[in-house]
Amino acid sequence: YHSNLTDTKSSDSHQTKKLPNAIIIGVKKCGTRALLEFLRVHPDVRATGPEPHFFDKHYEEGLEWYRQKMPLSNDAQITIEKTPSYFVTKEVARRVLNMSKDVKLIVVVRDPVTRAISDYAQVASKRKDLKPFEAMAFVDNSTTVVDTTWTVIKIGVYSKHMQKWLRYFPLGQFHFVSGENLIANPGEELEKVQQFLGLSTVVTNKNFVFNGSRGFPCIKKNLKSKRVHCLDGTKGRKHPHVNPIAIKRLRDFYRPFNAKFYQMVGKDFHWL
Template identity: 45%
Template sequence: MTAECRFTQAVLWVQDQSNTTPQREFLASGSGWPTRYDRNGTSVAQEGNNGAGEGAFSGHPGMEANSSGKEWTATRRLPQALIIGVKKGGTRALLEFLRLHPDIRALGSEPHFFDRHYARGLDWYRSMMPKALDGQIVMEKTPRYFVTVETPPRVHAMSRDVKLIVVVRDPDFLGLQRIVTDKHFYFNKTKGFPCLKKPEGSSKPHCLGKTKGRTHASIDPEVMQRLRDFYKPHNQRFYQMAGQDFGWQ
């Protein structure tokens, strides 16, 4: 597999949050996140259908109170992390499984803001995001940002601190407290992939949709070899950029 990286700031990332102090049971991390946005200055979001999977975080509604009775208000903020990457790289699986973590608030659909809807402006983009409490990480995934030349300067103009999670293959994990483990999954033999036992906001098992985990056509070994030869130099370039040899064959 190959990837041409057009992001000058692309990182196969992630921030170490190991020394952050848990703020409460489900806000185990996050204070180490750089924020360029004035969280107090963000508009308190209006209710509405933004495709963000509202209610998916049903255990954590808009208003929360801590043990001293102080309230936290959930607001809509611009994302602090974007999942981008190669097509069919497993970006949906990464997002769906990450959002099991209570410190993650993720938009369910792909907003395609930086590549298709940029003219709508940042307020529109923010209104698409799910509400989040201070300390929660807001993220969205639009793999196509990875291959559209106009995206990097636009992301940079929004925030120089936004984290890019580039899925090329076997994505590594965020520096989150370990909450999501194999006990959250079961292997669905028919699908041939792990599925969630209990997705966010539901008690029913859930596999990713039918466009994920499709039956693949068998490919002539000669064609496979030609593809490998073709991608080899591109992979080498990518290893150099990423500073890591992934050893893809």
């Protein structure tokens, strides 16, 4: 007589799988994995490993399928997942609202020009024959007309995607993380995220060690231990050299969208 949505009991009867309280909805290549790995160090956070892609790819499977993807948690813990494609997928905001009107939404953002090059570097790492970045970002072999049909360019028009989310959720339900500051000052960004999630401040700058050879902060999960955890080599890839004229043109392209985004979310990210 149990309904599909009753909690699945584990061997430890205090732990159940719960739909997420918070979702890192994006943005791809802005530091979403780093944020999730740092947050899961908090004892009151339980997070999925892989990206569930429920709201964009597996929605027909239903909420019970989604819940089963979640880790076991006790009543003091919150459940978090991250799927960066949610931010840019049309139907997702409405579907998320349909699950919960109270879910907290976290968006990591980064200079869209750097984001685009990072995204390209990821694609190029899997495809040896890929055209140069400049050949894909502009139409007609020029560095004048930006190819706004290229997904890598479209993802960075944050204001357009955000406008759509704000039709479904009030601004107060979102928290924005600066991808740049997540690298430069991870403790500070983590403190703000923990506050937003209503968690005690456990993860602070004491948990981070800057790894000079990787060029990124790594996390100490246990302050009493010397062990540090760095993200794998698929994070922090070498970026290709991009023609400075192309970079300038892309900055000019994104500038008005960035300004609109800052205004929309009430926060200036100081991108050039």
